[in-house]
Amino acid sequence: MATGSGATEPPSSRASRLRLIVLLLLLLPVPLLARGGDAYAGQQVAAPDFYAEIRDLLNQRLALQDEFPWAPRPREVPGWPGPLPWLGEVSGVSVRPDGHPVIFHRGPRIWDARSFNASEQYQRAEEGAIPVETVVTLHRVTGEPLDAWGRDFFYLPHGITVDALGNTWLTDVALHQVFKFPPGGEGRPELALGERFVPGAGPHRFCKPTSVAVARTGQVFVADGYCNSRVLEFNARGRLLRELPMPEGLSPLRVPHALALLEGADLLCVADRENRRVVCPAAGLRVGDPPPGDPLAAALVHPPDLGRVYGIAARGDVVYAVNGPTSRQIPVRGFTLDPQAEEVLDRWGPVPGFASPHALAVCPSGRALYVAELDPPRVLKFDLRPPLRVRRSTRA
Numbered sequence: 001m002a003t004g005s006g007a008t009e010p011p012s013s014r015a016s017r018l019r020l021i022v023l024l025l026l027l028l029p030v031p032l033l034a035r036g037g038d039a040y041a042g043q044q045v046a047a048p049d050f051y052a053e054i055r056d057l058l059n060q061r062l063a064l065q066d067e068f069p070w071a072p073r074p075r076e077v078p079g080w081p082g083p084l085p086w087l088g089e090v091s092g093v094s095v096r097p098d099g100h101p102v103i104f105h106r107g108p109r110i111w112d113a114r115s116f117n118a119s120e121q122y123q124r125a126e127e128g129a130i131p132v133e134t135v136v137t138l139h140r141v142t143g144e145p146l147d148a149w150g151r152d153f154f155y156l157p158h159g160i161t162v163d164a165l166g167n168t169w170l171t172d173v174a175l176h177q178v179f180k181f182p183p184g185g186e187g188r189p190e191l192a193l194g195e196r197f198v199p200g201a202g203p204h205r206f207c208k209p210t211s212v213a214v215a216r217t218g219q220v221f222v223a224d225g226y227c228n229s230r231v232l233e234f235n236a237r238g239r240l241l242r243e244l245p246m247p248e249g250l251s252p253l254r255v256p257h258a259l260a261l262l263e264g265a266d267l268l269c270v271a272d273r274e275n276r277r278v279v280c281p282a283a284g285l286r287v288g289d290p291p292p293g294d295p296l297a298a299a300l301v302h303p304p305d306l307g308r309v310y311g312i313a314a315r316g317d318v319v320y321a322v323n324g325p326t327s328r329q330i331p332v333r334g335f336t337l338d339p340q341a342e343e344v345l346d347r348w349g350p351v352p353g354f355a356s357p358h359a360l361a362v363c364p365s366g367r368a369l370y371v372a373e374l375d376p377p378r379v380l381k382f383d384l385r386p387p388l389r390v391r392r393s394t395r396a
């Protein structure tokens with residue numbers, strides 16, 4: 001009666017296979033709900049183990065999220081850096097080529113509703129520059145201050161970026177300027193862009209510039225900023241090359257608050273704070289790359305719970321981000337983003353949580369991540385080592 005290979009099969013085996021098929025059909029939607037379930041789809045599993053496999057899979061995904069070894073979840077380093085009683089609002093953080101983090105803080109100064117008037121002019125210039133060292137390197141292991149500079153120069157610190165050669169790029173929203181200091185920092189800036197205390201929108205002025213990104217190929221990108229909502233590209237000597245075109249069809253930026261370069265993917269990611277999204281136009285870094293702003297090369301990450309995204313930093317092709325207070329429904333926390341997939345890979349944070357994270361940075365080795373907070377002022381360190389535990393994943 002039976003034909004083919006079924007004829008040689010004992011009836012008991014046929015019945016158990018039928019049972020397995022029915023089970024698989026019933027459970028088919030379950031692995032699809034858990035992302036990564038495809039790793040199990042083609043695998044032969046004995047029916048009694050099937051539930052356990054599914055349960056394991058779900059637990060693994062929910063509890064550990066370590067399915068992405070190239071994008072490890074940041075794990076807080078408790079007790080680092082120890083008390084820093086002199087710390088003011090920490091607006092920026094970056095990491096030197098030697099792995100020590102550098103913070104940019106406001107000392108006794110704060111940014112409040114009366115700091116600027118309706119034409120974006122700073123109203124406290126007569127108080128003078130901040131009389132304490134505003135740029136402080138902390139030891140990456142002990143957290144102790146290693147060196148400090150930037151006294152009597154800045155009025156309202158915002159962004160800091162240490163480039164691959166050890167130069168420090170700083171933005172001051174009161175001065176409406178961007179500065180480049182040589183390695184070591186002391187002394188006069190090597191480069192000053194923008195006009196001191198004068199907000200503007202032309203080629204030679206900024207308005208509350210927020211952040212700088214520097215490519216290994218030398219290009220300098222400035223997020224400008226709270227009022228102009230544009231990204232400008234300069235050459236290494238500070239000559240304006242262009243306003244970076246944003247992908248076509250996208251609404252204009254609203255407060256580009258931080259930048260992160262994905263040099264391998266040739267994308268410049270922008271924390272588009274008030275639009276609650278991360279926009280990554282083509283950066284056009286190398287000859288032969290898609291031209292800057294090429295809409296086909298652009299990426300957009302816009303999940304509903306991202307909120308006002310303040311800080312972003314790249315680790316390879318992955319972007320770590322922090323949001324700030326947005327609404328009751330949107331928690332303040334960290335995100336791990338895959339811009340090219342336009343996806344959120346993970347959500348994370350310290351215990352018991354962030355208050356007002358403002359910037360973050362990943363060290364050049366990719367092993368640590370730092371978050372700067374305004375109020376209460378603090379700096380947090382997170383490990384980015386992939387977890388060492390042996391995983392059961394079947395992913396190759």
Ligand SMILES: *[C@@H]1O[C@H](CO)[C@@H](O)[C@H](O)[C@H]1NC(C)=O
Nearest residue numbers: 116117118119120121122123
């Ligand atoms: C803002 O302040 C500057 C001087 O600090 C003044 O010249 C300008 O008129 C003020 N703008 C407004 C709208 O009040």
